Amino acid sequence: MIPAAGSGTRLGAGTPKAxxxxxxxxxLERCVEGVGAAGLVDVVVVAVPEELVDHTAALLPDVRxxxxxxxxxxxxxxxxxxxxxxxVVLVHDAARTLTPPAVFGRVVDAVRxxxxxxxxxxxxxxxxxxxxxGGRVISTVDRGPLxxxxxxxxxAVEALRAAYRGSTVATDDAGLAELAGYPVQVVAGDALAxxxxxxxxxxxxxxxxxxxxx
Ligand code: C5P
Numbered sequence: 001m002i003p004a005a006g007s008g009t010r011l012g013a014g015t016p017k018a019x020x021x022x023x024x025x026x027x028l029e030r031c032v033e034g035v036g037a038a039g040l041v042d043v044v045v046v047a048v049p050e051e052l053v054d055h056t057a058a059l060l061p062d063v064r065x066x067x068x069x070x071x072x073x074x075x076x077x078x079x080x081x082x083x084x085x086x087x088v089v090l091v092h093d094a095a096r097t098l099t100p101p102a103v104f105g106r107v108v109d110a111v112r113x114x115x116x117x118x119x120x121x122x123x124x125x126x127x128x129x130x131x132x133x134g135g136r137v138i139s140t141v142d143r144g145p146l147x148x149x150x151x152x153x154x155x156a157v158e159a160l161r162a163a164y165r166g167s168t169v170a171t172d173d174a175g176l177a178e179l180a181g182y183p184v185q186v187v188a189g190d191a192l193a194x195x196x197x198x199x200x201x202x203x204x205x206x207x208x209x210x211x212x213x214x
Contacts, residue, residue, distance in 0.1 A: 001079035002035070002046045004028050004056075004094035005068020010197050016049050018094035020202065023209045027196060030097045032060055038104035041090065045082045047075035073168035073176070080164060088112065089160050091173045092152035098205060098212075099152065099193040106187040107154035116159035117177040120189035121147035147186060149174065150193040 008017030018028035028046065035041050047068035048056045056065045064082045068075035076091055083089055088111050090104065103120050110118040128141040153173050155163075163176035170176045174184045196205050 001076060001083065001089065001091050002028070002031060002044065002063075002094050003068060003072050003075040003079065003091070004031070005047045005049050005075040006072065006095070007049075011202060012199060013202075016052065017196065018048065019052060019055075022097060022196075022202065022205055023213075026059070027097050028056070028094045029059065031092070031094045032063060034097060034099055034101070035090075035092065035104070038101040040104050040108050043084060043086060045079040046094075047079045071168070073164075073170070073173075076173060077164050077168065080161065083157070087157055089155050089157050090152040091155070091160070093195055095196045096151050096193045097196060098208060099150070100190050103150070103188075103190050103193055104152055107152050110185050110187050111154040111156060115154075115185035116156045116182045117163075117174050117184040118154040119149045119172070119174045119184060119186055120152070120193060121149045121186045122189045122191065124148055148189075149186075150189040150195075 004018035006017050008015065008020065011017050011020060013020045019026050022030055032044060035044055044063040045066060046056060046063050047066050050067045053065050053067060066078045066082055069078060088108060090107065107118045107120055124143045124146045128143050130138045130141060132138055149172060159177050159182045163180045166180050168176060178184055196202050
């Protein structure tokens with residue numbers, strides 16, 4: 001499932017983020033292509049803004065298209081209605097367009113090995129500080145056990161369905177699985193799975209794409 005219904009306010013391109021062009025094709029097209037390149041996925045469901053449903057269906061004839069919601073979790077919930085009888089489900093941000101196939105492989109392998117919820121993640125490189133409203137440092141956080149979590153996040157389908165029966169207040173799907181009482185397993189992420197959020201990220205993605213395609 002690819003939630004792609006974000007407005008892209010922080011990117012500031014004037015177009016919903018997944019429909020912004022990256023090297024001549026939309027972020028969403030490149031994301032769907034990346035999912036296909038992993039060779040592990042039978043059905044792709046994309047959640048997009050309502051006004052872009054027809055456009056997306058024409059652009060990507062092989063994917064199922066649903067109307068996304070106001071929050072990312074609403075978009076995922078909408079996509080969940082279209083996954084059919086899948087037993088392993090991946091939820092992958094459209095905005096993590098350059099995610100290498102190996103990351104998909106690690107996530108799927110861990111779910112198939114029995115983990116109900118799996119996230120790719122990286123150690124945190126920066127020093128992290130907790131600050132108050134006035135910008136004063138309260139403490140320095142031990143970054144050793146911290147991880148920055150990416151997508152695709154993988155689930156046994158019953159775990160994701162259970163996660164979405166409860167609260168949907170979390171910034172990722174594994175957070176909902178946690179709230180529903182499931183253990184969440186971490187596998188190695190990849191720097192290329194970064195999320196295109198700002199204009200800087202889009203520029204970085206363009207440069208990386210140029211370097212990768214020669
Ligand atoms: O906003 P953020 O960058 O966290 O969004 C992560 C992913 O979730 C993006 O691919 C975005 O399109 C998607 N999203 C969505 N529906 C929303 C908000 C975000 O599908 N309401």
